Amino acid sequence: MNIKEIIQNIRNRLQKKEELSDEAIQGFLRVLDKVRVEETSCKEVFAQLDEFVEKEIHGQDASRLMPLLREHLDLCSDCCEEYEALMSVLEETARKS
Ligand SMILES: [Zn+2]
Known part of the structure; x- marks a missing residue:
């Protein structure tokens, strides 16, 4: 089951x-969480x-740029x-140079 099907299921029910x-809602949310993790x-x-x-090493906000x-x-x-x-390898390298 993919995320689109799950959303469609919820819509149909509503x-x-x-x-x-x-309980059903909790179940949906659990599946959604799992799918989101597996998506990437x-x-x-x-x-x-x-x-x-x-990006992080260069001081860019990597978490915002690549949120997934x-x-x-x-x-x-x-x-x-x-x-x-x-990270530790690169920080080490950055220190030496
Ligand atoms: Zn992983």
Whole structure:
């Protein structure tokens, strides 16, 4: 199920004026959270991580420029570790030069 289908499901239910139980809403929200995390895959994050880190090193607001990537880093420990490793290498390099 992708995010568009989920939203469509919610819309359908609302239009039919079916009553959504709190439990159903919670369920939807949980799925949405999961989909959002998975939307940006680790592979995509790895591909853009050097760009992200470079922006940070240059004092740009990388979190604002690449919000999906930031969000993924907050939620995915694998990518976060990779990010921190990359950051420390680059900071080290910056200090030496
Ligand atoms: Zn990841």
